[in-house]
Amino acid sequence: MKQGLSLRVSQHLALTPQLQQSIRLLQLSTLELGQEIQQMLDDNPFLDVQGEDAGDEFGIATSDAPRVADEPEGEGSFESTPAATPAETPSSAAADAEPGEFGADESPSWEGDGTTETVADDGEWGGDAPAARRNNNDDDEVDATELARGSESLQSWLHRQALALRLSEEDSVALRYLIESLNDDGYLEESPEQMAQGLAPEDLEQQEELVHRFTMALRLLQSLDPPGVGARTLAECLTLQLKPMLEDDPGDEAVGTALKICRQPIDLLAKRDVKRLANATGESEANVKAAIGVITRLEPKPGRRFVDVERNIVVPDVLVTQVGRGTRANFRVQLNPDVVPRLRVHDVYAGALKAHRGEGHQALQQRLQEARWFIKNIQQRFDTILRVSTAIVERQRNFFIHGELAMRPLVLREIADELGLHESTISRVTTAKYMSTPFGTFELKYFFGSALGTETGGNASSTAVRALIKQFVAAENAKKPLSDSQISEMLKEQGIECARRTVAKYREALRIAPANLRKEL
Template structure:
């Protein structure tokens, strides 16, 4: 077959640099977007913050090239008649119309943003003392090992015992338990140090007196006994709790209360008080020391009720208002191809696209949040049990966008409601058919299961089959295995583990 060249015409979708930037900003969380805006402000002299009280509405809004401030929408949406209004705009007045020249609205599709525009964004902190806090930007959470080593440094020990203690601390896992046996710890030392098992055990007892209580235990029983020994001697039922933790912990785990009462010679009410004392202890003492950095959630959308109507607005505090600097923009000259003028022209175009992308993000987020609240008005009024089934396709059809766009908008975006702060994805859930031909969301079913378990008889907890029967009595057709799946997602133990003494 002879090779040949063939010319064909066709259409295909391509991602322009402007569209790539808009999509990237759309899927950023609020904290990431704030960092992106700060980097843009530091790298682009054409961009500046618009402070409160600034008034720039003194120019012709139809002037070609004029730019507006990208600010969160301050309009409220009425969900009796859901509407959406454009964000308020302020227009910069540029002298003599020096940059009225038409700047290309699009780049060639096969170019990258950095190929045309300089983006020397800096991630260095600002020199403003009011904004820069070294401790909050550089500190990390304290680990369990560092917490124990700090206490070790305050304890009087010989150099040999301090070496043993540091080795033991390295063998403690994040739950607070000693992972290695004492024989393994002894074998890890150099034989020339002549460290014996009795010395290691003595140092271990010293470490077990550190905070948090119960640290460096080898078993659950030892962990509970260490915590009980630090309680005041006059604590009610202390001796019985120590006996239970030492001898009958396996019976407590299997909830064999009749055997416990018989072996410990206690009545039901007395055994209940002993068990309550045991349950007040922490089986994982190391978990009290958080080693990870704190994560903060900044709501993107605020929903509130006013005059029996639900109103939604973007969080103005989370989004700085930007505008094009009119003084720098006025330096751009037409028909000037010098390096300085080309740089300013590129920075101006980049600033204009960045502001438009922010406006597009705010508008899309507002539209999606408006439709979500319109669909889930029952949840806002009555709680989880009134949550309606909702999928991405429903919102995409309502706002006239693709489902992938709705997915980007709802990822890592949070809504502040009178019932708490929820990620936008929380309001989407699958549905289950009802006996009347309707639908019930999985979120509502989980709420009903949680309510049924909270009201059950602790001596005779509800099984998954019984819960499925109670749901069917309410017209919700759910299989037993589905109930088990929802129960596990709520962190609720099986009925055999929920059985308790009254």
Template sequence: MKPGLQLRLNQQLALTPQLQQAIRLLQLSQLELETELRQITETNPLLEFADESDEPTLDADGNLSEPAADAELPAETAAETKTEDWENDPSREAESYGSSGGSVNGSGSGGDEDDFEPQNAAPEGLREHLVWQLNLESLSPREEAIALAIIDGLDDDGYLHDGLAPVLAALPSQYGVDEAEIDAVRRRLQLLDPAGVASLDLRDCLLAQLQQLETDTPHLALACGIVEIGLDLLAKNDLPRLAGKLKAQIEDVADASALIRSLDPRPGARLDPTPVEYVTPDAYVWRDGTRWRVSLSPDSQPRLGLNQHYCSLIKQATREDAAYLRGRMQEARWLLKSLQSRADTILKVAEAIVRRQSAFLDYGPEAMRPLVLREVAEQVGMHESTISRVTTRKYLHTPRGTFEFKYFFSSGVSTDTGGSASATAIQAMLRKLVDEEDTSRPLSDKALAEQLNERGIQVARRTVAKYREQLRIPSSNERQRIN
């Protein structure tokens, strides 16, 4: 008997390619978006940037748009956020800079001037810096080979944390060197710049730096003694025990400790070749009378459009070519609509954040209110996952600085008045209490919790300890100073 056929109906949610593209564009930063669009325009002849052609371009609806010389806000955004106060509108300031200087993609309007871009040399790292100094030293080929093996074994902080054994293993066996010879070369490297590089541990690093100071440096001998036998007590800032252990006056121990703290415990870190990354705000906030206004950055919406010339060729092309061009045009229009949707979403989320955190803009971090993704999602009528994508690597420029959207989101802690205070506000209060404390009698975590409780913030000691660690504030023992 043959099995019978069965018919089943089910519902399934599928993301269209257009929706997938919109979601992908939404989570990109400005720099990543610029790179993505450059790659897309290389494969789609109907798309082009407005700054690449003097000809009019077409938008997603097929309307002509003349390319402007300067960057400008989208029309609907600019009309809403016009103000007579030029200085209070940061987006206008950014626009004026963009018209006279470079843009995100590195192109600028130089007029008759030569468009020479500065060609910066590759940043010098720790290895290159040390090798350059080795060339100035009088080293034998054998010693130079050992020195290069040591340099290759350094970590980013300039330490040989794994000891001399890996260096010995990296050298050819025919050299016949031992660890004593390697250590002798290592000590010569410690005399190079930065001082203390090629050390085995923190104690070795600090001693190497102290030994390079002038012999008449005040409290130098006492500082060396602290590093040799009392580094653990120094980490706890236990000056009385240090004074007793070294049989010295506590005032002298305090001065010697200050000398040690002036040293660099990570000598190789300051030669990190990683370039500094700068962020470009996606939106700006400024005060307009008694209200806070929000506008998109001029660079947040790339000036991308349809190429009029190629669009006009569709009617004249053969059937096969016309089908190809119509397909590319449809893809281009989807992309332009996705970009407009991205800009609108960023603006809506920024406005929702500003409405909720206006007290932060007025009074600072201590006035930050609790905010979660769900609240913004309900305000703008979107899913929480969409809000999460928008708040990642998107930045808001405010009179108090430039912050990632995520900075304005934090959980709440209940207060005596029945309300709640954000974790960011509590951390700001905690920082202020520590800054104002008596350094000779610093506040413990329990005392800090009591101070916050007196201000109506119900927070436990362990919560204070967690926030203090997040702020990288040392414990009370480590913050103690002898006046």
């Protein structure tokens, strides 16, 4: 084989570790970002958290200066704090590339330009973010998270009640086991036989003893508060709540009929099939309707009020506040200071590395450069979120004045073209990021919706159409609820072309039951 030399020119996309990190940080939620930062703080000694007595601050301090967008007279203005650089960020430059691709001669490295000096980028970023407030001494403001932590769980509530029962050690252990086996709704997902078999799979005699203990403990559990706790099925849960009502008033025909209904297939109750329930229970249709009315007032999920509300707390990444009213209202868009990290490069360690060049100096220099890139990528993440949020507020100005009925159609491509970013970058930014508005807190994706045609040739946002459907259902006659076809016709009267199937899809997305289940008996 003849050997020779040749030159070949080719282009390829190489994702450096810095670029991979930038893409990954951009798509993380606030909770995931906090975990990532904590992991980096544990791993990298050069990364530090700035204290409240910070000197020079670096980061969004310069980007928080109000900016008034140029708009026609009478259209209002926007005060916002976007990054001034319109060029595409590194995360968007390789938005479609898969992390982990490197050039043939390139190896993952965090090496920089060789310097170990503490430069301006080593300062704390997000310095204008105040420390998280603690409202323990403030009667007017209460931290919702602390309230959630202070709420009592279903298990602890039941354990406190169990202490008042004089039980043997074996029965007490069995009851404690059942309480800990409850799900968040207060249901037992296994029968005593299944639990006994799981604890003693090969000992039949021990299984029988466990079944006896669990059966006795289950009766005790189902006698505790809240009513219906410890049920295995919905029918059993409803029955446990109805029996005490019948004991208090044995002559209540509606409650007696309700107990008979609970013994029938539950799908008949779900469909409110009055005729079939009347035939199955031997009661009149009037009694069945009254019994269904009693059942609808029961709690199908006894443990619902004990569910830890901290799970449902959403911390917004962006805050939108209104200044002024009417068409001349101004909207200020800013990052939530409570989610902005206060990071910096550790000055002492960086100075020590500069002064002493010994064994392991190169490895430590790479860790220092890694800390710098991490701070820079986090800054870039929040700057991108702020720019995208500002563009959304400008596009959806009518929503922030009039509500969701005024939402206009918007797709990711419009924001991407306006900001000079890639569409996939906008998708990453708007996923699991939240904006606090005068009408509530919404995910950034909420402000994007497809367009539906109108009779005038314009477009209506699918979000606005869903809001209109919700409004129609709220104002309907409960005895004659609107069908999907009727809602479609009502939308046409409003000039919006929306097929019946589309109405059904939007109704299901809004978790609105079909007309036959919304009908009041």
